[in-house]
Amino acid sequence: MTLLAVDAVTKRFRGLVAVDSVSFDVAAGEIFAVIGPNGAGKTTLFNLMAGVHTPDSGRIVFQGDRIDGLRPDEIARRGIGRTFQIVRPFPNMTVLDNVIVGGLMHGAAVETARDAARAILARLELDDQHAKLAAELTLPDRKRLEVARALATAPRLLLLDEVMAGLRPTEVDRIVAILRAINRESGMTIILIEHVMRAVIALAARVLVLHHGAVIASGAPEAIVRHPEVMRSYLGTEALG
Numbered sequence: 257m258t259l260l261a262v263d264a265v266t267k268r269f270r271g272l273v274a275v276d277s278v279s280f281d282v283a284a285g286e287i288f289a290v291i292g293p294n295g296a297g298k299t300t301l302f303n304l305m306a307g308v309h310t311p312d313s314g315r316i317v318f319q320g321d322r323i324d325g326l327r328p329d330e331i332a333r334r335g336i337g338r339t340f341q342i343v344r345p346f347p348n349m350t351v352l353d354n355v356i357v358g359g360l361m362h363g364a365a366v367e368t369a370r371d372a373a374r375a376i377l378a379r380l381e382l383d384d385q386h387a388k389l390a391a392e393l394t395l396p397d398r399k400r401l402e403v404a405r406a407l408a409t410a411p412r413l414l415l416l417d418e419v420m421a422g423l424r425p426t427e428v429d430r431i432v433a434i435l436r437a438i439n440r441e442s443g444m445t446i447i448l449i450e451h452v453m454r455a456v457i458a459l460a461a462r463v464l465v466l467h468h469g470a471v472i473a474s475g476a477p478e479a480i481v482r483h484p485e486v487m488r489s490y491l492g493t494e495a496l497g
C-alpha cells in the first residue's frame with residue numbers, strides 16, 4: 257500500500273529551483289532514504305511534506321489525501337512526524353519534559369503523554385537521562401532525543417533529517433539498530449535524509465538521489481553505491497566510509 261505519493265513537486269525560492277519536479281512513492285512500512293550533496297534540496301523536500309512550505313506545483317498525497325498546502329500542525333496531526341537538521345530541543349527543559357511536550361502537542365493527556373514519553377526514551381536508550389536538561393546532553397544523546405521528540409507525536413511516517421551527522425560509527429550503528437527495531441515492531445514508515453552511507457545501506461530498501469533539486473537516480477542502495485557518477489560526482493568517495 258502506498259502511504260505517501262510525491263507527484264511532480266516543485267519549489268522555487270526566487271530564481272532558484274530548490275526542488276525540481278520530484279516524484280516518488282513510499283510504501284507503508286518501508287524505510288526510504290534521500291541522499292545528495294549539500295544544497296540538493298533534501299531539507300526543502302521535507303519542509304514541503306511537513307507543511308513548512310507549499311509547493312509551487314505538484315501534489316503530495318498522504319494516506320489517500322492531499323496534504324500539500326496544509327499547515328505544519330495539521331500535517332503532524334495526520335501522522336507525519338519529523339526531526340530538524342539543526343536539532344532544536346528546548347534546552348532548559350529536562351529530557352523527559354521535552355518528549356512529553358511532543359505528546360501534549362499531539363493532544364494526549366499529561367499522564368498518557370508522560371507514560372508514552374518514558375516508553376519512547378527507553379526505546380531510544382535514554383532512560384538514564386530523564387532528569388538532565390536537554391542542553392547537558394552529548395551530541396549522540398541529543399540526536400536520539402530529537403528522534404524521541406518526533407516519535408512522541410505518534411507518527412505513521414517519520415522524517416529524519418541527518419540524525420546520524422557528526423556521530424561516530426558505533427553511535428551510527430546504535431541509531432540504526434534502534435530505527436530498525438522501531439520499523440520492525442511497529443511497522444512505522446521512515447524516510448531518512450542521510451549522508452552516512454553505512455546507515456543508508458543498513459536501513460533503506462530504496463534510495464532517491466537529488467542533485468540541484470532534481471532526481472538523478474533511484475533504486476536499491478547497493479545499486480546506488482555502484483553508480484560511479486552518483487558517488488564520485490555528487491557525494492564524494494569519503495561518503496562510502
Ligand SMILES: Nc1ncnc2c1ncn2[C@@H]1O[C@H](COP(=O)(O)OP(=O)(O)O)[C@@H](O)[C@H]1O
Pocket residue numbers: 269272274292293294295296297298299300301
Ligand atoms: N527558506 C529558503 N529561502 C531561500 N532559499 C532557500 C530556503 N531554504 C533552502 N533554500 C535554498 O534551497 C537550496 C536547497 O536547500 P536545502 O533543501 O536546505 O538543501 P539540502 O538539505 O539538500 O542541503 C539551497 O540552495 C538553499 O540555499
Ligand SMILES: [Mg+2]
Pocket residue numbers: 298299300341
Ligand atoms: Mg539539509
